[in-house]
Amino acid sequence: xxxxxxxxxxxxxxxxxxxxxxxxxxxxxxxxxxxxxxxxxxxxxxxxxxxxxxxxxxxxxxxxxxxxxxxxxxxxxxxxxxxxxxxxxxxxxxxxxxxxxxxxxxxxxxxxxxxxxxxxxxxxxxxxxxxxxxxxxxxxxxxxxxxxxxxxxxxxxxxxxxxxxxxxxxxxxxxxxxxxxxxxxxxxxxxxxxxxxxxxxxxxxxxxxxxxxxxxxxxxxxxxxxxxxxxxxxxxxxxxxxxxxxxxxxxxxxxxxxxxxxxxxxxxxxxxxxxxxxxxxxxxxxxxxxxxxxxxxxxxxxxxxxxxxxxxxxxxxxxxxxxxxxxxxxxxxxxxxxxxxxxxxxxxxxxxxxxxxxxxx
Amino acid sequence: xxxxxxxxxxxxxxxxxxxxxxxxxxxxxxxxxxxxxxxxxxxxxxxxxxxxxxxxxxxxxxxxxxxxxxxxxxxxxxxxxxxxxxxxxxxxxxxxxxxxxxxxxxxxxxxxxxxxxxxxxxxxxxxxxxxxxxxxxxxxxxxxxxxxxxxxxxxxxxxxxxxxxxxxxxxxxxxxxxxxxxxxxxxxxxxxxxxxxxxxxxxxxxxxxxxxxxxxxxxxxxxxxxxxxxxxxxxxxxxxxxxxxxxxxxxxxxxxxxxxxxxxxxxxxxxxxxxxxxxxxxxxxxxxxxxxx
Ligand SMILES: Nc1ncnc2c1ncn2[C@@H]1O[C@H](COP(=O)(O)OP(=O)(O)O)[C@@H](O)[C@H]1O
Ligand SMILES: [Mg+2]
Numbered sequence: 001x002x003x004x005x006x007x008x009x010x011x012x013x014x015x016x017x018x019x020x021x022x023x024x025x026x027x028x029x030x031x032x033x034x035x036x037x038x039x040x041x042x043x044x045x046x047x048x049x050x051x052x053x054x055x056x057x058x059x060x061x062x063x064x065x066x067x068x069x070x071x072x073x074x075x076x077x078x079x080x081x082x083x084x085x086x087x088x089x090x091x092x093x094x095x096x097x098x099x100x101x102x103x104x105x106x107x108x109x110x111x112x113x114x115x116x117x118x119x120x121x122x123x124x125x126x127x128x129x130x131x132x133x134x135x136x137x138x139x140x141x142x143x144x145x146x147x148x149x150x151x152x153x154x155x156x157x158x159x160x161x162x163x164x165x166x167x168x169x170x171x172x173x174x175x176x177x178x179x180x181x182x183x184x185x186x187x188x189x190x191x192x193x194x195x196x197x198x199x200x201x202x203x204x205x206x207x208x209x210x211x212x213x214x215x216x217x218x219x220x221x222x223x224x225x226x227x228x229x230x231x232x233x234x235x236x237x238x239x240x241x242x243x244x245x246x247x248x249x250x251x252x253x254x255x256x257x258x259x260x261x262x263x264x265x266x267x268x269x270x271x272x273x274x275x276x277x278x279x280x281x282x283x284x285x286x287x288x289x290x291x292x293x294x295x296x297x298x299x300x301x302x303x304x305x306x307x308x309x310x311x312x313x314x315x316x317x318x319x320x321x322x323x324x325x326x327x328x329x330x331x332x333x334x335x336x337x338x339x340x341x342x343x344x345x346x347x348x349x350x351x352x353x354x355x356x357x358x359x360x361x
Numbered sequence: 362x363x364x365x366x367x368x369x370x371x372x373x374x375x376x377x378x379x380x381x382x383x384x385x386x387x388x389x390x391x392x393x394x395x396x397x398x399x400x401x402x403x404x405x406x407x408x409x410x411x412x413x414x415x416x417x418x419x420x421x422x423x424x425x426x427x428x429x430x431x432x433x434x435x436x437x438x439x440x441x442x443x444x445x446x447x448x449x450x451x452x453x454x455x456x457x458x459x460x461x462x463x464x465x466x467x468x469x470x471x472x473x474x475x476x477x478x479x480x481x482x483x484x485x486x487x488x489x490x491x492x493x494x495x496x497x498x499x500x501x502x503x504x505x506x507x508x509x510x511x512x513x514x515x516x517x518x519x520x521x522x523x524x525x526x527x528x529x530x531x532x533x534x535x536x537x538x539x540x541x542x543x544x545x546x547x548x549x550x551x552x553x554x555x556x557x558x559x560x561x562x563x564x565x566x567x568x569x570x571x572x573x574x575x576x577x578x579x580x581x582x583x584x585x586x587x588x589x590x591x592x593x594x595x596x597x598x599x600x601x602x603x604x605x606x607x608x609x610x611x612x613x614x615x616x617x618x619x620x621x622x623x624x625x626x627x628x629x630x631x632x633x634x635x636x637x638x639x640x641x642x643x644x645x646x647x648x649x650x651x652x653x654x
Contacts, residue, residue, distance in 0.1 A: 052549050073555040085546035089568040098564070099554030146550075 002063030002076070002153040003028040004049065004186060009058035011044055011210075018044055019210045021058065026154075026188065026203065031180050034190045035197040036207035036233070042190040045207070046156050049188065050079050062153055073103075078147035079156040082163065084139045086131040086146075092118075093127040096145045110149075117148040120182065137168045144179070155187040161196065173200060194234055198222070206230050228357040231283050231350060237312055237325045239283045243354065246278045256280055256351070261297045266346045272360045280360065283350035286312060286327040293343025299324060301340050313340060413623035420619050435624040443611035443625060444599070449632055452603040455520055455592075456585045460578045462525040467532025467577070468570055472562055474533065475540035476548075486537060492530030497590065500527065505594055515597045523591055528581050539573045540566060575643040586633050604629045 004026040011019035019041050026032045034042040047053040049060065051072035060068045067075045086095050093114060100110045118124045121141040131139055140160060147155055160176070161169045177200050180187050191197055197204050198218045205215040206229070214226040218234075225231035231239050247255040247265060254274050257265045266282060274280070299315035302323060313334060314323040326342055334340045351360040412420065413435055414428040439445065474482050474489075504523055505514075513519030543566065551561045592603045602610070608629040612622050 050549075050553065052552065072549075072552050077553070079550070079553055081546045081550060083544060083546050085544065085550040087547065087550070087565060089571075098551075102555040102560060102564070146554075150554075 002186065003030075004154055004188070005059075005061045006049075007059040007061075009045070009048060009060060010056045011041075011048055011053060012056045017210065019048070022210075022212055024205060024212065024215065026186060028186055029184050030202045031177070031187045031189065031200055032203045032205060033197040033201035034188065034205050034207055035192065035194055036213075038192055040207045041210040042192070042207055043158055044210075046079075046158055046188060046190050049075075049154070050077050050156050051075050052079075076153035077156055078150050078152040078154075079158065080140075080143045080147050080160045082159045084131070084143040084163075086139060086142055088131055091128050091130055092123060092134070092142050092145075095131070095142055096149050099146065099150050113149045113151075114145075117145040120148070120179070121145045136164050137172060140164065140172060144176070148179075148183070153186060155185055157187065157189040159190055159192070161191075162193075176200065195236060198234065204234070206233060225283075225350065226359050228281065228283075228352050228359075231352070231359075235285060237286050238322070239285050239350075240322070240324050241352070242282045242284070244280050244282050246274045246276050246280055248276050249274050254351070256282060258282060264295055264297060266295055266349055268346060268349055268351045270351055270360050274360065279354035281352040281354050283352060284344055284348070286325040288344045288348045289326045289342040290344065291342060293345050295346055296341055296343045299326065299340045299342060301334055301336055301338055304328075304334070304336050315340065409623050409626055412619055413627050415620075417618075417620050435620045436628070439611060439621065439624045439628060443607050443628075444602070445604075445607065445628055447600060448602050448604045448607035451517075451601055452586055452605070453632065455517065455524070455603060456582050458517075458521045459524040459528065459585050460581050462521065463528045463532045463581055464574055464578065466525070467529055468536050468567065468574070469562070470529075471533050471536030471540055472566060475537040476545075486533075489530040489533045493534060497527075501590060501594060504591070508595060514595055515601065517601065520592060520595050520601075523595060524585050524588070527591075528584065531580065532577055535573060535577045536570065539570065543569055572643075575640065579637070579640070582636065583633065604632070 004024075006022050006024040009019060009022045009024075010017065022045060034045060036042055044053060048055050051067070051070060055068055058068070059066065062076055065076075087098065090098065096114045096117060097110050100113065105113075115124075118127060121144060123138070123141055123145055126134060126138060126142075131142065134142065140163075143160070157176070161172050164172060173196060176187075176189075180200075189196075189200060201218050203215060204218050204221050206213040206221065208229055213233075214221055214230045221230055221234045225234065228241065232241070242258045242260050244256040244258045244260075244266070247257050249255075249270075252269060252271055254268050254270050255265050256268055257263055268282070299313070301313045302316045303314040305312045305314070309329075311328045313326045313328055315326060316323055326340070328334070352358065353360055411428060412424075414431050414433075416432050416434065419426075419428060419432075474486055504526075508514055508519050508523065511519075513522065547565055548561050551565045556564060586603075587605060588603075589605050589609070592606045593609075596602060596606070608625040611625050612618070
């Protein structure tokens, strides 16, 4: 077990730079999730940590060891691949033993470790099967088992659940979380699914175009995002953004008017320097709307999505491209095509600079 | 599903009957054509075996008929004067040696060629492709000259090396395309599992090549076994001749004696047929393999 630190890590393929100076600290025993849109460099960063890709510049340490240019097998990491990458010609037992065997571990110890991992992962009945004769979930377990027996300092997962069906995905999500508790190991988990990120992580790292947009505990990213990208990426359904203009500022507060919501004026607490007339955006999550909120807005409902416990109303027009999404609880059941008056508390509204996309606090 | 079946059954009944008949007829037709083709292909073989059991008078009187009885005299004569056993052992030894060399050298050459993405490996693959496209006869003179200068004429080593060199492009081609289809993640997993390059090849790649190796071996076996030119070119010692050359020498080139030709032809191809029968299942598995997942 050990913590992992990246210091200005850079990756270039020839002239193309895909990772732009990543600084990252993952504490010992943390479950850290890399999340971001497809192509943002999650896999590349993970593979750099695994040693499967060279780190072009920068430094990487695991525990106290500098592993920047270390051989993959010497880093104390295990990786679970998206495609599982099980050896097709080996049985489950052989798949799990292989690394230890190559490493010269005594037979009795291999058997003990493999049996133990099989126990944890409920694979005991399948030990003599080939991967071909296993279901997707079982293969996934074998891949995890292969990672466990090596007792790595850091576990690496690259979208391990993306090949499973929805039901199994939820099941395995819970199992991996349990496994993390049981082993207490440092884990780094790549996904493009922000629900996976929110539910599993101690620490989420949001990546975009090879840069970290924000890193922190899920709750902080959700409640206190640093920029429009993180605010929009974390949370489902996504946050609503409204174009606004700063009307005036006074000690620790700015009055922002929202032309798109009928010109309502929203007082927002902010210490950053703003000038009147500056273009800003106000972010409001769907659940921030309440019938009795201080600031009332009128919306025209286009579609209602009823999920049973909650339903989401999609209202037209107020935003440029996306509809306004409002979470509805309780008994109020507006109709599609009808009008809805909702309110929100200005204290929960997040303020962003329209130009830079940065949060204004 | 059963609901729809129940409801649609009466309406579709009439059509279904016709469908069934049409399908049955089609199946009979296809099978008939296949059987006819198989018969056509087997005909020469059957004829060869039939003729080999006839006396010369029988052949003269009734060349197409069945033999009156199984007459073993032709075989006795052939076996006693063509040095059959010796030549079979020669052919077997040469063929198997060539297969071993071609499989090992081919797979090991193909692995880096399939995985390295640089100009040199692409050029090598192209040269190998040229080797595949080169007509057999073009290489006769250079090979003779080179092997004469190396002092490898009339030696087992020489003939094995010559065949191996000639068949290597095929092996490299087989293996590069097959290895290229093996997911790179398997190798990366092995790298994390402590393997060096050689161990990755030996423990991960090589086992996956087993089926394609069986198919390749069959190809090489048939080509080497039946080859006529190179043994004739490189071997002179009577004790080193291959089966095909022994057959040729036994039958002679002055005229065709059916009582010699047919038993010799049967004897020449028999070992190949036996080997094919023995390894048939493995070979077919290789021919249909390919997907690693
Ligand atoms: N071998 C490579 N050569 C050049 N560019 C690459 C290579 N591998 C990945 N990239 C680029 O790096 C970026 C990040 O890729 P990747 O890490 O796979 O993204 P993610 O896993 O987040 O979807 C992509 O834009 C991709 O095109
Ligand atoms: Mg990826």
